[in-house]
Amino acid sequence: MPNKNLIEEVNKIRLTLGQNIYDEVTASIYKKAGEVAKEVVTHKGEDSGKQKLDYWLDKLVTNKFSGFLIMFLLLAAVLWITVIGANYPSDLLSNLLVDRLHPFLKNAALQIGAPSWLVGSLIDGGYLAMAWVVSVMLPPMAIFFPMFTLLEDFGYLPRVAFNMDALFKRVGAHGKQALTMTMGFGCNAAGVVATKIIDSPRERLIAIITNNFSLCNGRWPTQILLSTLFIAPLVPSYVAGAITAAAVVFVAILGIAFSLIVSWGLSNSALKGQASAFSLELPPYRPPKILQTLYTSLIDRTLIVLWRAVIFAFPAGILIWIVSNVTIEGESLAAIFIHWINPTALFFGMNGVIILAFIIAIPANEIVIPTILMLTILVASPQYLGASAGTLLEVNSVNTTLNILKLGGWTALTGINVMLFSLFHNPCSTTIYTIYKETKSFKWTSVATLLPLIIGLLVTFIVTQFWLLFSV
Amino acid sequence: MNANCENCPVHNLNTLQRMGIEMKDFDFVVALMGNPNTGKSTVFNALTGLKQHTGNWPGKTVTRSEGGYIYGTRKFKIVDLPGTYSLLSMSADEEVARNFLLFGKPDVTVIVADATRLERNLNLVFQVLEITERAILCINLIDEAERHGIQIDERRLAKKLGIPVIKTAAREKRGTDELLYFIDEVATGSYKCNPNRATAYPPEIEKALIKVEKLLLGEFPYLPNTRWIALRLLEGDQSIIEAIESNDIQELIQQNEMQSA
Numbered sequence: 017m018p019n020k021n022l023i024e025e026v027n028k029i030r031l032t033l034g035q036n037i038y039d040e041v042t043a044s045i046y047k048k049a050g051e052v053a054k055e056v057v058t059h060k061g062e063d064s065g066k067q068k069l070d071y072w073l074d075k076l077v078t079n080k081f082s083g084f085l086i087m088f089l090l091l092a093a094v095l096w097i098t099v100i101g102a103n104y105p106s107d108l109l110s111n112l113l114v115d116r117l118h119p120f121l122k123n124a125a126l127q128i129g130a131p132s133w134l135v136g137s138l139i140d141g142g143y144l145a146m147a148w149v150v151s152v153m154l155p156p157m158a159i160f161f162p163m164f165t166l167l168e169d170f171g172y173l174p175r176v177a178f179n180m181d182a183l184f185k186r187v188g189a190h191g192k193q194a195l196t197m198t199m200g201f202g203c204n205a206a207g208v209v210a211t212k213i214i215d216s217p218r219e220r221l222i223a224i225i226t227n228n229f230s231l232c233n234g235r236w237p238t239q240i241l242l243s244t245l246f247i248a249p250l251v252p253s254y255v256a257g258a259i260t261a262a263a264v265v266f267v268a269i270l271g272i273a274f275s276l277i278v279s280w281g282l283s284n285s286a287l288k289g290q291a292s293a294f295s296l297e298l299p300p301y302r303p304p305k306i307l308q309t310l311y312t313s314l315i316d317r318t319l320i321v322l323w324r325a326v327i328f329a330f331p332a333g334i335l336i337w338i339v340s341n342v343t344i345e346g347e348s349l350a351a352i353f354i355h356w357i358n359p360t361a362l363f364f365g366m367n368g369v370i371i372l373a374f375i376i377a378i379p380a381n382e383i384v385i386p387t388i389l390m391l392t393i394l395v396a397s398p399q400y401l402g403a404s405a406g407t408l409l410e411v412n413s414v415n416t417t418l419n420i421l422k423l424g425g426w427t428a429l430t431g432i433n434v435m436l437f438s439l440f441h442n443p444c445s446t447t448i449y450t451i452y453k454e455t456k457s458f459k460w461t462s463v464a465t466l467l468p469l470i471i472g473l474l475v476t477f478i479v480t481q482f483w484l485l486f487s488v
Numbered sequence: 489m490n491a492n493c494e495n496c497p498v499h500n501l502n503t504l505q506r507m508g509i510e511m512k513d514f515d516f517v518v519a520l521m522g523n524p525n526t527g528k529s530t531v532f533n534a535l536t537g538l539k540q541h542t543g544n545w546p547g548k549t550v551t552r553s554e555g556g557y558i559y560g561t562r563k564f565k566i567v568d569l570p571g572t573y574s575l576l577s578m579s580a581d582e583e584v585a586r587n588f589l590l591f592g593k594p595d596v597t598v599i600v601a602d603a604t605r606l607e608r609n610l611n612l613v614f615q616v617l618e619i620t621e622r623a624i625l626c627i628n629l630i631d632e633a634e635r636h637g638i639q640i641d642e643r644r645l646a647k648k649l650g651i652p653v654i655k656t657a658a659r660e661k662r663g664t665d666e667l668l669y670f671i672d673e674v675a676t677g678s679y680k681c682n683p684n685r686a687t688a689y690p691p692e693i694e695k696a697l698i699k700v701e702k703l704l705l706g707e708f709p710y711l712p713n714t715r716w717i718a719l720r721l722l723e724g725d726q727s728i729i730e731a732i733e734s735n736d737i738q739e740l741i742q743q744n745e746m747q748s749a
Contacts, residue, residue, distance in 0.1 A: 019733050022707050026721045029696045037693060038723040042576070045614045053607035056645040060637040067636060212570075212581045299525045300604070300632065305659065 070301055074175070078298075083179045088265060090172075094163045096261035099240055102155035109151035110416060118144060137337045140394075145333025148386035149325045152417070156237040157318045164202070165313035169304035173198050178298060180272075187276050188283030190219035193226070197275060200230030201268075204443055205450040207232075212454075218289045222279050224451055225464045228443045229275040231268050234325070234381030238438050239264045241385060245418050246431025263435075271439050274471065325382035332376055332383055333390065340394035351395050364473060365433035365480030369395065369424055374437070379445045384438060389417065392424035429483050433476045440472030504668065505558040506537025514556060514565035516675040519592065521585050521616065522600035523609050524571030527628045530658040531600055532568040535668065559672050567594065573608075575615045576725070583727070589619055590713050592744035595675045597623045598667070603633035603640060603655070613649065617683040619716045622674050624652045626667055631657040650682040696722060708737065 077086050121143060125135045167173065180194035192214050200207030207227040214220040231239060247263040248256040283289060339350040354368030361371050373387040442465045452461040520528045536555030556565045569588055570581035589597065597620050601609035606627065616623055627640060646653040652670040656663030673679035700718035704711055711717065720728045731737045
């Protein structure tokens with residue numbers, strides 16, 4: 017080992033110096049920086065009004081009580097605007113893409129003499145899945161992401177991290193995990209990459225494993241939609257909007273709570289250790305550049321996420337059509353699987369269609385709901401498609417979705433359990449791959465993949481059993 | 489084109505082409521570094537015309553991103569590095585920045601500083617100047633500093649540091665023309681930087697440094713910045729020692745190597 021010799025040689029030389037060069041170098045750099053800065057920087061006047069405002073605002077948003085309250089209220093407000101605002105464009109898109117364009121395309125294809133299996137797989141499969149992704153996912157994304165980005169630009173996210181820091185420290189995790197968790201609210205794969213800012217490997221691993229508990233881009237719209245469909249009807253209509261938003265906030269907070277609990281569990285078992293200190297700079301509040309932010313969040317987040325959903329939806333749609341149409345002894349592959357898993361799924365308050373949909377949607381959480389809709393139609397009631405030009409699809413999109421889900425036997429309990437399971441299940445394949453790239457460990461990748469799934473099954477099982485106990 | 493045109497800043501700015509990420513071959517590599525949340529990504533976007541997502545929080549950029557532009561007849565590749573407070577610390581994102589500076593051998597290093605926190609930012613400037621000569625200090629967020637009544641004498645600072653100092657407000661695209669001009673000047677060698685180093689070492693350390701540098705070059709003939717690495721070794725910097733012991737340093741050199749045209 018010639019390199020070892022080199023280090024030994026260097027160490028010999030080092031011993032002859034007998035002084036701490038590091039401290040000397042650092043000290044002289046700091047001294048010089050101080051001197052130069054003093055010479056070239058002049059500070060005129062007292063603190064401006066804006067600084068006082070910044071100071072005041074920081075006291076408010078990082079206070080132990082008002083800080084958390086403001087956090088939840090802001091999140092709730094953003095979600096509430098999304099719920100209210102997404103309804104109408106969703107109807108419009110669904111009307112256009114599903115109710116009008118789908119039968120048109122199908123008829124056109126059949127008229128030019130395309131074989132029915134081709135029409136089925138491409139149009140009833142691929143196209144319809146894409147159309148649903150766009151109409152169900154685009155409106156909430158186009159409203160939610162820009163608002164989130166505006167908050168980010170304003171400088172609010174580091175304050176959230178600051179508030180959460182004490183909690184993370186208490187459970188033995190790194191305070192910066194609050195930042196990577198917040199990143200995960202956008203995309204878990206991005207959140208996992210962002211854990212690079214955490215120096216200690218132990219704390220970084222905890223942050224990676226728990227990142228999936230942050231609801232991501234692909235899951236927010238699922239939560240919003242299911243909450244609108246199944247939570248809102250449980251309460252009087254004048255509070256429906258607020259309760260819908262509150263339910264989604266609750267799911268998000270549940271995710272944060274589990275993030276903390278699991279971090280605590282890990283740092284007291286497999287990843288034992290003390291939380292290390294770090295410094296977090298609170299940037300000044302900056303008035304967000306509204307137009308620019310809207311543009312970048314539209315391009316960067318909305319379109320990219322939507323594009324990802326669409327390119328995953330098309331092949332998934334074809335796959336769904338195939339498994340629903342290839343039959344063995346008169347029963348389709350999908351139906352065989354669904355009927356086989358259904359009794360087990362019922363224990364968890366879900367059904368076979370949902371389980372199959374979560375498996376098909378492993379590449380992208382965005383397509384869970386569209387996949388459920390497609391499977392329900394193709395397996396449970398194929399006559400629906402034949403009628404798509406007619407009576408059943410006259411109603412607006414939210415009701416269409418609700419009708420289809422009810423055809424599949426959904427109740428409020430199913431809605432709640434799918435919301436919970438969407439929060440607690442394995443990460444999408446992109447995230448799993450990213451975790452593997454970052455940890456280079458098969459073991460930890462498996463833990464990060466399976467742990468949320470196990471928690472999800474436990475949570476839905478408990479909820480279901482309690483629900484059944486009290487509703488009888 | 490008249491030969492004089494090539495040297496005229498006005499002409500060069502008028503022919504500026506923002507190339508986004510479509511940069512296949514290039515003449516010069518420009519590294520962007522600085523403390524976290526000083527607006528490196530905003531400067532990056534202003535120079536390349538890219539719309540990289542920027543955010544008002546430290547630690548947004550954790551891996552390096554690349555883009556490019558053509559100024560006059562010269563092609564520049566620009567590398568946006570994660571923010572770092574110091575070149576002596578250890579977190580993975582800060583290592584990305586440090587390793588690129590050490591082994592990527594950028595032609596120009598633009599240090600983006602926060603005008604409202606200049607003193608702390610200068611620490612990094614002096615550390616960078618220990619490694620490279622060809623650097624430019626870009627004092628960003630100058631609009632915010634002005635609002636706070638902070639004034640910076642950039643000419644005096646440029647003299648003190650021995651490198652060009654440019655004030656910018658990248659969000660408003662203020663000062664970016666000047667920055668482009670000076671990047672070109674420094675890259676082509678028209679502007680000679682003469683950095684004022686913060687540290688002068690006693691002769692026995694200088695002697696030791698020379699010895700260690702010789703040892704290093706014996707083992708790794710292509711190693712850049714041997715003086716800085718030698719200094720870190722003498723200080724007992726664990727990450728550098730490990731990189732040499734495990735031979736990772738070879739890989740680091742290759743990883744950061746840019747194939748220029």
